Amino acid sequence: MGVTGVGPPDLEMTIADRLASARHARFVGRRGELALFDTALLASEAPFAVLFVHGPGGVGKTALLHAFTDRARAAGAHALLIDGRDIEPSPSGFRSRCDALLQREEARPVLLVDTYEMLDLVDPWLRHTLVPQLPADAIVVIASRKPPSKGWRGDPGWTDLMQVVPLANLPAEDARSYLETSGVVDSRYDEIVDITQGHPLALSLVVDVLAHRAEGTDLAPFHTPDVVRLLLEHFVEDLPTPDHRVALDTCALVRATTHRHLRATVGHNYVDGLFEWLRGLSFVREGPRGLFPHDLARDVLAADVRWRDPGRYRALMLTVLRIAGDEMRQAPVGAPPRQAVLDLLFTFRAHTKLNRYWNFNRLGEIRPEPVKSADRETVIRMVRDSDGPANAELAAFWFDRQPGAFRVNRDHRGAIETLVCWLSLTDARSSDVAADPAARAVLAYVADHHPPAASELVTVGRFACPTNELTQRQMLAALGVYECLRRAVSHPELTWDVLVVRHPEFWAPLLSNFGYERLVGSDVDIDEHPYALFAHDWRIIPGAFALVLEDRDWRRIRARLTPSTVELSRPEFEAAVRQALRDIHRPAALARNPLAGTALVKGAEPEAAGPVLAKVLADAAQTLTTYPRDEKLYRALDRTYFHPAPTQERAAELLGLPSSTYRRHLARGVARMITSLWDQHHGASQIGAQ
Helix, strand or coil: CCCCCCCCCCCCCHHHHHHHHHHHCCCCCCCHHHHHHHHHHHHHCCCCCCCEECCCCCCCHHHHHHHHHHHHHCCCCEEEEEHHHHCCCCCHHHHHHHHHHHHHCCCCCEEECCCCCCCCCHHHHHHHHHHHHHCCCCCCEEEECCCCCCCCCCHHHHHHEEEECCCCCCCCHHHHHHHCCCCCCHHHHHHHHHHHHHCCCHHHHHHHHHHHHCCCCCCCHHHHCCCHHHHHEEEEECCCEEEEHHHHHHHHHHHCCCCCHHHHCCCCCCHHHHHHHHHCCCCCCCCCCCEEECCHHHHHHHHHHHHCCCCHHHHHHHHHHHHHHHHHHCCCCCCCHHHHHHHHHHHHHHHHHHHHHHHHHHHHHHCCCCCCCHEEEEHHHHHHHHHHHHHHHHHHHHHHHHHHHEEEEEEECCCCCEEEEECCCCCCCCCHHHHHHHHHHHHHHHCCCCCCCCCCCEEEEEEEECCCCHHHHHHHHHHHHHHHHHEEECCCEEEEEEEEEHHHHHHHHHHHCCCCCEECCCCCCCCCCCEEEEECCCCCCHHHHHHCCCHHHHHHHHHCCCCHHCCCCCCHHHHHHHHHHHHHHHHHHHHHHHHHHHHCCCCCCCCHHHHHHHHHHHHHHHHHCHHHHHHHHHHHHHHHHHHCCCCCCHHHHHHHCCCHHHHHHHHHHHHCCCCCCCCHHHHHHHHHHC
């Protein structure tokens, strides 16, 4: 495909039209695939009903579907291109976009579906229901990273009506044609083709790199199988301005970037040029909700900003979460916008430690709703299958008393796929609580640890299921976090929220990240299965979800309490001090420590609780230097926690002590700190109570 001539711009064209025209001009190759499509398009009876194109990321599937769309419309067909990212993965969501194609018109219907790997949930429905309902002369083109499922390949009918095309890299001749249309000097063709092996995304990135740097840029370092990553890293090193880098980082972290995101992250209102610059990049695509990079590019860019500039990464994440929070707060009470919640969940894509809890391709399938009375037996059966008969009886017990506590997510057929339940102990009768060992244990703990006022809400997460497979747990995690966000935004009176958790070793990292701490010694056995309790007091430690709430909301909630209202037993206090010492260089973890809710951290705002507690610990250790005979205890503490050596063996060596002596000094130093802090805590509590 040659270079298209450029004349004066059509004044009725939009910039999007001009970008589409430019991308069309740079499309090259795929002659066999185009000829196959043209044959079907021009025949009175197409040789196939479904053309299934599959290949790895970045191989050019999207560009090919856009070329198919252009050819279909030029031939007078009614062509509809749908991206799996932009559609609700349900029959109703899909049908709402395809109604016009289902109605017989003069024009031949052509349905093109990109990013089909994100629509696994509706694959059976599309194969059995939607496609068979299309007119007989319709053509369906599907592009996916994965080959056709067994449902397609195992059906004898589809064997004759489907053509499968695996898409590979461009041959050398076509790769050179692409470089020519992109304005690259011909002396570099062979080197670039050798580096990229004709991979379309890599080819376009080379062009972007050369466009931002001199033509003489040395490409030798890119001779590696990981060429896409290296090219992207090279690309971001020489962006026009710091604002361009912030814009690109924002695009990598946000589910779909809009002008609003850029205004918030770049810091000024003049972002039109940055938005158009992003839109023109070869690896950035445009959807109905905004701009987003190719998945391969997103992974590289998100990892790069997190490594390159952790401070800006945190600032960008906070800004993105705040925007999602704004959208939630602007919605009716109890009903945060689904897309805003999904946008927030998507930000965890860059959090490597939490990635196993999410299947980002299926986030769009989360549509929580209350249970119906007809769901009762299904709910009981699911709990029985997952957690045994005793829990099933308790589920039936609570379903009859608090049906509104149960929330479910359904598959495309309407069947319940996952369920969660958040009981209100505030609204439960004492006899109801007594009937459930888990609820009983929660209420006993709450009564002993910062009990709520009569008007404040205590909730218990129960009956989360199923959890037998990783895919089930991933959908359950998304449903649970969605519901937690919904309640956090809708219920400012929320105090204790306690989760009754099976498989705590799996869930602990996720829950800890959101400020839920395991209540040691409070496990409950039901049906011979141990259940751990993870608790969060929303009045004191906001946790990660505070990011979706206004700062003034937390000040208001926190102002209702005096620090003296948080009391710890001596064993709990000792355990909290030891944990705080281990977390002394992790402010976020310190903010979740029980000590952060005591009189030791009196008056500190939530965001300052960690640093304030760190100073309290440092001051307590420093008091040991008052007496010369105790300085050895301070030195052991300092080399272990405040200015730590790599290992305790190395700490003993640096202090010039035998290991046994070092450990004795350390144990005595920690004990002295605990006593000092305990006395300080009780003195401050008594002052606060006066």
